[in-house]
Amino acid sequence: MRERGLGRPAEPAPAGGTTGPARVLVLVYGIFALAAGARAGVQLATRYDEAPVAYLLSALAAVIYAVATVGLARGGSTGRRTALTAIVVELVGVLVVGTLSLADPAAFPDETVWSGYGRGYGYVPLVLPVLGLLLLRRGRRDPAPG
Amino acid sequence: MTVVLVVAATVVAALLVVLGLASTVAGRRIGILHLAGAGLLEAVLVVQAVLAGVAMAGGDTPADVPTFLGYLSGVLLIPVAGVLWARTEHTRWAGTVLAVAAAAVGVMVWRLLQLWEATGA
Numbered sequence: 024m025r026e027r028g029l030g031r032p033a034e035p036a037p038a039g040g041t042t043g044p045a046r047v048l049v050l051v052y053g054i055f056a057l058a059a060g061a062r063a064g065v066q067l068a069t070r071y072d073e074a075p076v077a078y079l080l081s082a083l084a085a086v087i088y089a090v091a092t093v094g095l096a097r098g099g100s101t102g103r104r105t106a107l108t109a110i111v112v113e114l115v116g117v118l119v120v121g122t123l124s125l126a127d128p129a130a131f132p133d134e135t136v137w138s139g140y141g142r143g144y145g146y147v148p149l150v151l152p153v154l155g156l157l158l159l160r161r162g163r164r165d166p167a168p169g
Numbered sequence: 170m171t172v173v174l175v176v177a178a179t180v181v182a183a184l185l186v187v188l189g190l191a192s193t194v195a196g197r198r199i200g201i202l203h204l205a206g207a208g209l210l211e212a213v214l215v216v217q218a219v220l221a222g223v224a225m226a227g228g229d230t231p232a233d234v235p236t237f238l239g240y241l242s243g244v245l246l247i248p249v250a251g252v253l254w255a256r257t258e259h260t261r262w263a264g265t266v267l268a269v270a271a272a273a274v275g276v277m278v279w280r281l282l283q284l285w286e287a288t289g290a
Contacts, residue, residue: 030192030200033261043260050254050266054247054273061239069235145276 040162041098048158051151052092058144059136060085077135080120084136084148087113091155107159114152117141121149170224170285174217175278181210182275189268192261199255199263207267210274211248217278218245221285237284244277 036043063081071078087109094106121140124131134143141148185206192199218241231237251270255263 028200028202029195030197030203030264033196033198033263034259036260036262042258043262044265046254046258046260047262047265047269050251050269053250054270057243057246061243062236065235065239 041096041102045095045098045158045162048151048155049092049096051147052088052095052155055136055144055148055151056085056088056092059088062136074131077131077138080116080137081135084113084116087116095155095158103159103162106155110152110155110159113148114156117148117152170217170221170282172282174213174220175282178210178213178217178278179275181206181213182271182278185210185271186268186275189255189264189266189271192264193268196261197264198259198261199267203255203264203267204252207248207252207271210271211245214245214248214274214278217281218242231285232287233284237281240277240281240284244274244281247274247277 041049059081063078063085066074066078066081091106091109091113094102094104094109096102097105117137117140120131120135120137124135124138131138136144136148140146185203188203188206189199192203221237221241225234247270251267254270255266258266
């Protein structure tokens with residue numbers, strides 16, 4: 024009963040695969056792709072004129088999250104390269120937009136996912152690319168057996 | 170949209186976070202308890218969505234309807250996605266996948282309540 028209730032014993036997670044910690048990250052990226060995409064969609068559809076730059080940035084963030092999600096989920100050298108590119112762009116994006124939004128709040132009248140380094144999302148947008156890069160690095164150093 | 174349902178969803182989500190992290194720590198996959206917890210969470214969210222839909226049909230609408238509807242429908246997808254994604258994971262991280270999904274729901278329901286209470290007037 025304990026087996027059924029709490030789950031069967033786990034298999035070990037190979038480093039660099041698409042299982043294990045990578046799977047957790049894929050879900051987080053997927054949720055952020057959904058959140059940023061929905062936010063951008065609503066903003067662009069209902070009040071594009073108010074802050075086009077901020078809303079287009081939201082849309083760009085959504086695309087980057089989606090690309091990173093797919094790259095991490097597919098794995099392999101192509102998927103990892105895709106994910107790496109997307110995550111680097113994401114890290115630069117959150118740092119640049121975060122800094123600009125604090126330095127010049129007038130330019131960002133409405134929040135984006137990356138405003139204030141992602142403070143509207145519990146700073147997860149700031150931590151996420153770092154975790155992503157660590158994961159990709161770990162996988163490269165210690166390739167999956169078989 | 171009531172505080173009671175939001176609190177109920179938060180409590181179930183928090184239990185699911187604990188349960189998920191526990192199986193990761195214990196080196197297990199997810200089991201029936203996790204699925205039951207996720208099912209219960211989804212049920213609370215469905216009730217919430219129906220009640221909000223009824224209230225909105227009755228003319229009681231939040232200020233930002235598109236965003237509210239986005240969260241209301243989006244939050245329904247998260248436990249389902251979490252379960253599907255965790256069930257096919259055979260490593261100890263399956264539980265963490267579910268815990269992350271539950272945590273996201275726990276945050277989203279409060280954001281939903283906030284959006285609901287901001288009236289257009």
